[in-house]
Amino acid sequence: MRARGSDPMLVFATSDKGGTGRSVTSCNIAYRLCLRGHDVAYVDFDFGSPTAGALFEIGGVERGIAEGLGLHSYLQDQIGEPARLNVTRSTDRSQLRRDPPGSGKLVLFPGDEGGAEFGCDDVKVERVATLLSSLLGEFSVVMVDLSAGRSVALELALRATASGPLRNCAHRWLVFHRWTHQHVLAAGGLVHGAHGLIKTGGEWGHDSEALLASTRCVRTAVPAADRTRSGDRPPQSAWLDEQAVALRELAMANRIGAAMMLGQTPIEPMLQWREQLILDVDVNAQLANEATVEAYTDLARRLTDKSTWDIE
Ligand SMILES: Nc1ncnc2c1ncn2[C@@H]1O[C@H](COP(=O)(O)OP(=O)(O)OP(=O)(O)O)[C@@H](O)[C@H]1O
Ligand SMILES: [Mg+2]
Numbered sequence: 001m002r003a004r005g006s007d008p009m010l011v012f013a014t015s016d017k018g019g020t021g022r023s024v025t026s027c028n029i030a031y032r033l034c035l036r037g038h039d040v041a042y043v044d045f046d047f048g049s050p051t052a053g054a055l056f057e058i059g060g061v062e063r064g065i066a067e068g069l070g071l072h073s074y075l076q077d078q079i080g081e082p083a084r085l086n087v088t089r090s091t092d093r094s095q096l097r098r099d100p101p102g103s104g105k106l107v108l109f110p111g112d113e114g115g116a117e118f119g120c121d122d123v124k125v126e127r128v129a130t131l132l133s134s135l136l137g138e139f140s141v142v143m144v145d146l147s148a149g150r151s152v153a154l155e156l157a158l159r160a161t162a163s164g165p166l167r168n169c170a171h172r173w174l175v176f177h178r179w180t181h182q183h184v185l186a187a188g189g190l191v192h193g194a195h196g197l198i199k200t201g202g203e204w205g206h207d208s209e210a211l212l213a214s215t216r217c218v219r220t221a222v223p224a225a226d227r228t229r230s231g232d233r234p235p236q237s238a239w240l241d242e243q244a245v246a247l248r249e250l251a252m253a254n255r256i257g258a259a260m261m262l263g264q265t266p267i268e269p270m271l272q273w274r275e276q277l278i279l280d281v282d283v284n285a286q287l288a289n290e291a292t293v294e295a296y297t298d299l300a301r302r303l304t305d306k307s308t309w310d311i312e
Contacts, residue, residue, distance in 0.1 A: 008136040010171040011155050011303065014197065016186035018148040021220030024300070027055045030143050031277050032293075034112060039104040041139040043132070044071060045146045045153040047118065050111025055275055057093040058085055064113035064179035072115030074131065075124050075156075082109050082131070084286050090186045095212040095281045101107055102139070120152045125159045133165035141304070147276075150195055155204075158197070162205035164222060172303065173215040174262060179222040184247060187217060188254025200255060213310050214260035218299065223267060262308065263299045266294040 014025040023046065029129075030040045044052040050070065053061030064070055065083045074082035087106040118124075135142045146153040161171045175197070177187035190196050192220065197215060202208040220238050225244070251257045270278060270288050277294065280290035302308045 006140070006304065008139060008172055009141050009304065010132060010136060010152075010161070010166065010169055011141060012171065012173050012209070013145045013176060014154060014173060014190065015148050015176040016190035017177070017183060020148070020176045020178055020183065021265070021271075022148070023052060023055060023145050023220060024271055025176060025296070026143055026145050026174075027052065027218050028296040029231045029303065030141070030301050031263055031279075033141050034104045034106045034297045035100060036300060036304075037102050037104050038140045038168065038304070039138065041109060041135045041142045042106065043109045043135070043142060043144040044111045045106035045144050045157070046048055047072065047111060047147075048147055049207070050113070050115055052108055053085075053110050053230075055277065056091050056106075056108055057096070057276065058090045058108065059092045060145055061085065061090075061108075061110055064109040064115055067112045067114050070110050070115065071156070071245055072112035072118070074116065075127050075128065077123060083191075084109055096277065097278050107139070108256070110137075117147065117152055119130065120155045125156055126164070128156045128160040129164045129166050132160065132267070133169070136166075150190075150200070153184050153201070154197070156164060158201045158204050158206065162201070170309075171214060172304075172309070174214065175256070176220055177217060177256075178201075179219045179247060180246065181250065184256065185249050188251075188256050191215060191260075192218070193254050215260070217256045217260050218262050218306070219264035221267045221271070222264045226292075262302050263266045263295065265295040265299075266291050 013022050015022040027042060030042045044050045049063060050064035065312050069083040072084045073079045085108045087108055088097055091097060120311060132142060144157060146157055160166055175191055176188050177183040194197060198208050198212050201211045268289055278288045278292050280293065281291050283293050
């Protein structure tokens with residue numbers, strides 16, 4: 001199965017800061033999309049730290065695939081095709097080896113172990129466009145995890161989608177950020193700032209309005225709302241409530257308020273200790289919170305729901 005009755009979608013996962021939860025949330029969304037029947041490619045464009053293999057628990061690929069086989073080598077024109085790994089067949093996690101009925105395939109395109117950041121040039125832009133457009137012929141969702149900040153990966157993605165074969169395909173931009181003062185400012189800057197996504201995209205030939213309409217934020221590891229917190233001292237509780245209001249106002253002022261949100265994830269204790277997929281068995285074993293799986297499922301649903309995107 002390739003798609004579920006809709007056009008294939010290219011999704012870029014970005015963040016201004018590192019450590020926002022971009023990769024963990026993206027791979028969990030990718031997994032939930034598979035359970036919903038989508039064939040998903042997970043493309044590791046975090047060139048400075050290609051560790052997606054660790055999230056899927058693929059032995060030997062935790063820090064990238066053997067040098068000369070992965071995305072770094074492909075983009076530098078050293079190989080014709082980058083390595084691919086079917087997650088449910090290559091993972092060491094036994095519970096992930098089962099393909100529930102109706103689920104799609106999940107394929108990781110890893111970077112090279114020891115691979116580093118490199119410069120952006122026309123050849124690499126063309127190779128990105130060639131790779132991603134070919135993946136869109138095979139997968140219903142192609143999810144690309146970009147290096148944090150205004151990185152080469154972000155520039156490659158913006159340039160590759162501005163013209164050529166990707167110009168007319170559906171591309172979506174997810175900006176991940178923590179729900180803190182500094183992260184809200186940073187994420188607002190990445191979307192709307194002088195050297196941000198919309199401005200830079202416009203300079204590379206994107207229609208700024210369409211790009212903005214294709215962009216949503218994901219708030220990660222959001223602390224529980226006041227009513228569900230327990231054990232807070234009254235002054236602490238009042239301060240936390242004030243901060244919650246102030247943060248919402250800050251997000252609005254930085255134009256990443258509720259209307260720009262795809263969704264949010266709650267703090268998940270398992271993920272505070274270990275970067276991984278949260279499976280239903282983790283909830284059934286009472287290790288993970290049900291709300292975490294619900295959040296990933298909801299993000300997957302909203303991402304592929306036409307009504308989320310006010311675009312033709
Ligand atoms: N909902 C959550 N609750 C608690 N911890 C989380 C949650 N989501 C992610 N984390 C944790 O936050 C840390 C950073 O996440 P992750 O590595 O995905 O961020 P990143 O933005 O991809 O970072 P980098 O820029 O280094 O690639 C990880 O330890 C991860 O397990
Ligand atoms: Mg990451």
